[in-house]
Amino acid sequence: xxxxxxxxxxxxxxxxxxxxxxxxxxxxxxxxxxxxxxxxxxxxxxxxxxxxxxxxxxxxxxxxxxxxxxxxxxxxxxxxxxxxxxxxxxxxxxxxxxxxxxxx
Amino acid sequence: xxxxxxxxxxxxxxxxxxxxxxxxxxxxxxxxxxxxxxxxxxxxxxxxxxxxxxxxxxxxxxxxxxxxxxxxxxxxxxxxxxxxxxxxxxxxxxxxxxxxxxxxxxxxxxxxxxxxxxxxxxxxxxxxxxxxxxxxxxxxxxxxxxxxxxxxxx
Numbered sequence: 370x371x372x373x374x375x376x377x378x379x380x381x382x383x384x385x386x387x388x389x390x391x392x393x394x395x396x397x398x399x400x401x402x403x404x405x406x407x408x409x410x411x412x413x414x415x416x417x418x419x420x421x422x423x424x425x426x427x428x429x430x431x432x433x434x435x436x437x438x439x440x441x442x443x444x445x446x447x448x449x450x451x452x453x454x455x456x457x458x459x460x461x462x463x464x465x466x467x468x469x470x471x472x473x
Numbered sequence: 474x475x476x477x478x479x480x481x482x483x484x485x486x487x488x489x490x491x492x493x494x495x496x497x498x499x500x501x502x503x504x505x506x507x508x509x510x511x512x513x514x515x516x517x518x519x520x521x522x523x524x525x526x527x528x529x530x531x532x533x534x535x536x537x538x539x540x541x542x543x544x545x546x547x548x549x550x551x552x553x554x555x556x557x558x559x560x561x562x563x564x565x566x567x568x569x570x571x572x573x574x575x576x577x578x579x580x581x582x583x584x585x586x587x588x589x590x591x592x593x594x595x596x597x598x599x600x601x602x603x604x605x606x607x608x609x610x611x612x613x614x615x616x617x618x619x620x621x622x623x624x625x626x627x
Binding site: 385396398400415416424425426427428429430431432433434435436437439440441442443444445446447461 | 508509513548549550551553568571572573575576577578579580581582584585586588589590591592593594595
């Protein structure tokens with residue numbers, strides 16, 4: 370299983386929770402060739418879901434053009450300090466990862 | 474729980490661990506939307522908009538793309554998109570001259586700000602498009618980003 374995500378969720382003025390996520394993933398495009406000339410197969414995160422309580426606050430789909438170790442920023446209303454924000458991703462090989470953070 | 478623990482121990486691999494976690498309800502299973510392969514395979518702006526279910530994208534001044542004018546490293550180009558349009562449903566980031574234009578899409582449910590950011594790879598200097606779906610219509614804004622070192626390839 371891959372390394373944990375780093376998630377930071379902060380409550381800002383106006384009741385908006387700002388979430389920053391750093392995912393550890395190679396994000397291989399499938400176009401690159403290795404030293405022997407063989408194409409490196411694509412391996413990238415496809416879908417990301419962020420939830421706050423039972424509510425989905427963001428759904429994202431990534432293509433292979435997103436940089437290695439993807440970063441994602443977004444913000445949503447309705448969060449409170451101490452609430453949990455959960456972020457999950459799944460990649461094109463079926464690997465999954467889910468991590469959560471507490472809103473500060 | 475004990476049963477799952479047994480199978481996990483037996484098969485060992487990380488996949489079994491995940492399967493056990495899913496069946497135990499630790500990981501959400503149904504939350505992921507189907508990956509839109511057609512849109513990610515499309516080569517240009519119009520094809521991407523069509524693959525996402527629209528006809529054409531209208532130019533809009535209410536979409537702001539925050540990206541560097543000149544990116545030194547094409548492998549990590551920070552792109553942020555903010556929209557002032559009402560009822561934003563989704564935001565997509567496209568890089569025109571990449572092998573496949575579409576880099577990422579974000580679905581914005583009610584309560585989430587139409588303001589997202591990520592980092593993308595750019596093979597060469599190119600226009601970056603932000604396509605925003607708002608109130609059932611598609612809008613687009615464009616910004617040119619010059620790349621001094623391409624992000625595709627070793």
